[in-house]
Amino acid sequence: MAAPLVLRRDLFSLARILGGISQLGPRCLSACSSHRKCNQTRFQPLQTSSTFFHTATYLSSTPSSITVTDEPDTLFQKVVVLVKAHDRAVLDSYEFFATMAAKELGIAMGKVFEPPKDIERLTLLKSVHIYKKHRVQYEMRTHYRCIELLHITGSTAQVYLEYIQRNLPEGVAMEVTKTSMEKIPDHILEPMWKDLPIDDKSSK
Amino acid sequence: MAASLSFSGSARLLAALGRSSVLHSSFESRGLHVTAVCFKNRAARIRIGKGDQPLTYEQAHHPHQIAHRKGWLSQHASNLKGEGGAAERTMEDVFIRKFMFGTFHGCLADEVVIKRRGNALIVCALMLQKMPPQKFYFLIGYSESLLSHFYKCPVKLEIQTLQSKAVYKYI
Numbered sequence: 001m002a003a004p005l006v007l008r009r010d011l012f013s014l015a016r017i018l019g020g021i022s023q024l025g026p027r028c029l030s031a032c033s034s035h036r037k038c039n040q041t042r043f044q045p046l047q048t049s050s051t052f053f054h055t056a057t058y059l060s061s062t063p064s065s066i067t068v069t070d071e072p073d074t075l076f077q078k079v080v081v082l083v084k085a086h087d088r089a090v091l092d093s094y095e096f097f098a099t100m101a102a103k104e105l106g107i108a109m110g111k112v113f114e115p116p117k118d119i120e121r122l123t124l125l126k127s128v129h130i131y132k133k134h135r136v137q138y139e140m141r142t143h144y145r146c147i148e149l150l151h152i153t154g155s156t157a158q159v160y161l162e163y164i165q166r167n168l169p170e171g172v173a174m175e176v177t178k179t180s181m182e183k184i185p186d187h188i189l190e191p192m193w194k195d196l197p198i199d200d201k202s203s204k
Numbered sequence: 205m206a207a208s209l210s211f212s213g214s215a216r217l218l219a220a221l222g223r224s225s226v227l228h229s230s231f232e233s234r235g236l237h238v239t240a241v242c243f244k245n246r247a248a249r250i251r252i253g254k255g256d257q258p259l260t261y262e263q264a265h266h267p268h269q270i271a272h273r274k275g276w277l278s279q280h281a282s283n284l285k286g287e288g289g290a291a292e293r294t295m296e297d298v299f300i301r302k303f304m305f306g307t308f309h310g311c312l313a314d315e316v317v318i319k320r321r322g323n324a325l326i327v328c329a330l331m332l333q334k335m336p337p338q339k340f341y342f343l344i345g346y347s348e349s350l351l352s353h354f355y356k357c358p359v360k361l362e363i364q365t366l367q368s369k370a371v372y373k374y375i
Contacts, residue, residue: 084284087271118285126243134243141271142285170319170326171279173287 074154078110078179081147081164085172091145094172098147098164107160110148118142154180253375260314261372280320293320296355304329307347311335313369325355328362332369340365 081098085091095112102109119139126134149157161176168174248267250259265274278297282290297318304316304327313330320326327347331340344361351359 084281084286086276086284120285126245131243136245136247140283140285165322168321170321171276171281173281173284 075181076152076154076157076178077150077181078177079149079152079157079161080177080179081149081161082115082175082177083145083147083168083172084142084175085169086141086143087171088143090169090172091143094169095145095147097167101163102147102149102160105156105160107152107156108150110150112145112147115144115146117144250375255374257375258369258371259373259375260370262315264372264375277315278318280318296325300325300327300351303347303351307343313366324358324360325351326360326362327351329364330370331363331365333365333367 083091083094085094091114099109099112119141121137121139123135123137125132126136149160152160157178165174245266250257250263262274262277267274270276278293280293281287282293300318301316305312308329308331311331311334313332317328318325319328335343340363344363348359348361
C-alpha cells in the first residue's frame, strides 16, 4: 500500500530534477519546500532524497571565423599528441574520444600507444621531532598516452587540436609535437660541382 | 620500511640470544620478545570508535585508497611530471576550501572538489538544505564573482543539495 505512494513521490522528484534548472523559480521552490515538509511528516526520508542541482551558466566564446588565404597550407608529416594524467581510466576514455574524433574527421592515425608510467617518490620523516628510523613514503604517478597523426594539413591539425584541447578533462596535461614538411630550397637542389668545373681544375 | 628495519633488528637480537642461551641455560629457554616503537600512520584517518559516529565515503577510506577506491579532491595538472605551479595551485585550493567553509557555514555536507579545466576553476560542493534557496543562489553568485575577481579567471560553482549527509558507515 505504501509502495505506490513511494513510487509517486520518487517520480515527482525525478520529474522536478529533469524539469530543468531554469524552471527553478521562487514559486516552484516554495512549492517544493512545502512538498518536502509534508513528505517528512508522512514518510521517513529514504535514501532517494530530493536533490537540487545548480550549474552556473557556461561562458560562451565567440566562434572562430573561417579565413581563406592564398598562401599554401603547412603540411605536417607527423603530429604527436602526448597526454599525461594521474588516472589511467581518464586517459583510456580520452584516447577513445580522440581516436573516434580523428576517425570521424578522416585523419590518418599512426600508432596509439602507452609509454611506461613515471613514479616520483618522496621519503619523509614520519614524526615532527626525532625518530629518524620511521619514515613515510609518498609517490606521484604520471601515466602517458601517445596518439600519432600522419600526413595532416595545417588547418586540419588546428581544428582537430582545438577540438581536442577544448574537451581536455581536468587534471590532464597535453604536449603536442609537430613535424612539418618544408620545400627544399632551390640552391641545394643541384650539386655544387656541376656549376664550377674550371675552379676544380685550377686548384689541382 | 620502518617495519622491515624493526623486524631485522629483533631477528638479529633473537639469534644472538639463542646462541648465548644454548651454551649455559637448560632446554627450557625462553626467547626474548623485543619490538621497536612502530608509529602507526595517522594522516586523514578517523580511528574506530563505539559505533555512533557517522562517516561519509570520503572520511571512511584512508589515503592509501586514493586511485583505488577514492578519487582526488583537487584536480589540476601541476603535479604531473614536467609541469610546474604546484605550490600556487595548492595555496589557491587551501584558500578556496576555507572560503567555501566560511561562506556556506554549516551547510557543507562533504569535502569541496576543485577542478581546473584550462583557465577555469570549477568548485563542486555538496550542501545541506539548511537555508532557503534564494539565499543559496545569492551566496553562489557572491562567491563566484568574488573568487573570479580574486583569481582573475572564470570561477564556476556546481552545487548539489541534499537533505542530510550521505552516511557510508558508522564508526
